[in-house]
Amino acid sequence: MSDDSTFHVEQTKNSVAEKVQLSHCPICNNTKFKSKFSVLDHFYSHEEFHIAECNGCGFLCTNPRPANSILPSYYNSDAYVSHSGSKKGLLNRIYHQVQTFNFRIKYRSIPLDVPHGTWADYGAGNGGFLRYLKGKGKDVIGFEPEEDARKNAANQGMDLSPVSDFGHKNKSYSCITMWHVLEHIPDVNEVLDKLVSHLTPGGILAIAVPNYESFDAKWYREYWAAFDVPRHIWHFSEKHIIRLCQKHQIEFQYKKPMPFDSFYVSILSEGYQNKFKPKGIILGALSNLYARFSDYPYSSQIYIFKKPI
Numbered sequence: 686m687s688d689d690s691t692f693h694v695e696q697t698k699n700s701v702a703e704k705v706q707l708s709h710c711p712i713c714n715n716t717k718f719k720s721k722f723s724v725l726d727h728f729y730s731h732e733e734f735h736i737a738e739c740n741g742c743g744f745l746c747t748n749p750r751p752a753n754s755i756l757p758s759y760y761n762s763d764a765y766v767s768h769s770g771s772k773k774g775l776l777n778r779i780y781h782q783v784q785t786f787n788f789r790i791k792y793r794s795i796p797l798d799v800p801h802g803t804w805a806d807y808g809a810g811n812g813g814f815l816r817y818l819k820g821k822g823k824d825v826i827g828f829e830p831e832e833d834a835r836k837n838a839a840n841q842g843m844d845l846s847p848v849s850d851f852g853h854k855n856k857s858y859s860c861i862t863m864w865h866v867l868e869h870i871p872d873v874n875e876v877l878d879k880l881v882s883h884l885t886p887g888g889i890l891a892i893a894v895p896n897y898e899s900f901d902a903k904w905y906r907e908y909w910a911a912f913d914v915p916r917h918i919w920h921f922s923e924k925h926i927i928r929l930c931q932k933h934q935i936e937f938q939y940k941k942p943m944p945f946d947s948f949y950v951s952i953l954s955e956g957y958q959n960k961f962k963p964k965g966i967i968l969g970a971l972s973n974l975y976a977r978f979s980d981y982p983y984s985s986q987i988y989i990f991k992k993p994i
């Protein structure tokens with residue numbers, strides 16, 4: 686306990702000086718925000734962060750947030766399972782089994798009339814989805830900002846490039862996927878501009894993000910694991926993800942549920958309250974039932990956008 690407290694104080698001291706305020710809303714350009722509620726970084730630093738709402742369009746943002754230079758330090762944990770590929774522990778083992786089902790859900794979310802060409806995964810983690818796509822005979826390329834994740838991917842037979850290499854040689858892609866990536870990216874409009882400019886006409890941009898209007902988010906409130914501050918800078922509803930992407934000359938086509946995410950997020954959220962983690966399975970199922978039979982969105986959803994021909 687004393688070690689944790691020391692860590693917390695030191696981290697807080699460091700980060701107060703290195704936090705940055707959002708100058709304007711990336712969706713509507715409004716410059717005014719009001720603080721809505723506080724969320725702890727339950728996963729790593731145990732620091733407190735504020736979630737603010739844009740006065741113009743209601744978009745929720747982690748504000749202030751760590752400066753870009755120190756943001757990577759909040760990912761330094763073996764437990765960040767999507768990048769480490771770790772298979773230790775029951776939760777991680779379940780996660781990796783479910784991942785295979787999730788790959789199929791992601792693949793089937795892409796429309797059949799996607800143009801022929803290369804598929805790019807932006808924020809490819811350990812390259813798992815690209816390996817799945819290769820198995821389907823697709824020509825693939827992956828981009829990942831974290832060096833450790835790239836090494837991990839290389840060890841599993843998938844060479845990834847740094848995200849700074851995206852768009853080199855004016856290469857265009859028929860499909861670009863971002864699975865739980867957009868909510869992490871500080872310069873979200875610049876990146877979307879870049880991605881769309883390298884999409885072939887008729888090409889598909891598929892984006893998966895959590896949704897704070899889901900039943901599990903409403904149930905767990907500040908303990909909802911998919912707030913994941915400060916790694917998640919942006920917190921999306923359906924309206925906000927669609928509005929943001931439509932600023933970039935791509936057209937919204939449809940959405941698809943990611944029904945396994947509610948279980949994973951709910952189990953983590955129970956753990957953050959020191960409660961009985963398996964109860965999260967019940968909440969995850971309830972969240973999916975509410976999404977299926979009422980107006981609640983799913984905990985996470987895939988949004989499909991098309992670049993006009």
Ligand SMILES: [Zn+2]
Pocket residue numbers: 710711712713714715739740741742743744
């Ligand atoms: Zn706004």
